[in-house]
Amino acid sequence: MIAATIPDLAVFFVGAAIIVVGALGVILAKNPVHAALSLVMTLFGIAVLFIEEQANFLAAVQIIVYAGAIVVLFLFVIMFLGVDKAEDITTEPIVGQRPIAAIVVAALMASIVALGQLGHWMVGTHASTTATTGNDVADLGRSVFTTYLFAFEATAALLVIAVVGAVVLARRVSPDELSTDEPEVAQVPEDLGATMTAGEVEQ
């Protein structure tokens, strides 16, 4: 292995710092909009590290699909539902939940790192399906349309199912379709009318 050069190390550490700061921003931000913007920061950091690892196509897809589509969808839903208010995260809903969560997660992290350091699950010859040639776009395209062709076609079906599912879920429910034994529907506040009207306008 060639020794790491200074620019490589600099890119890695800058990318790692961006990722960790963004991730902490996601879990600590009071406002969901700020959490979504921190998520964009993390996704950009991941894209930087993808480029560092010669996965240029995935870096571009990461920006376009994640930062461009998924986070915009998040922001759209946050704004649409009007939940962009600061949330009180200082109180614990369940007593002792956070210390327990911290212990569980520390144990998780320790076991992952220990597995990587001590495990012997990466020995012998690996079942290489498609060796890399240095041109990641050509390699990826070739393997997706040959080795992983069935999986690729299955993703097309999955996306169609997801779109149909989203349309069914987001469809406006007519009042007589709601079951009357649901207590929370019986006491609908005034602002539901506004939400429904917004839904109608969208249709």
Place this chain on the structure above:
Amino acid sequence: MSVNPSWFLILSALLFSIGAFGLLIRRNVLVMFMCVELMLNAANLSFVTFSRMLGDIGGQATVFFVLVVAAAEVVVGLGLVVAIFRRRHHAVVDDLSSMKG
């Protein structure tokens, strides 16, 4: 190119842990979804690192499929959040204890 792959794997484990911690402590469904995205990205980073370590494009192809599944998951998940919000006017998981209706 030649930064030690172990560092990428440790960073990936750290990112996964942060995402898991957020998933455990937050109560807002949307923020919990974002934490799931963090965990998926941590896994993607591991896949790309292994792809480079082993000289096998299969890891990158897997990341490609993970991206598709993540997009589908977010679409359906946010559809569910919108549907829940229409009925209950908040998106706090503690209040979603009933499976009925």
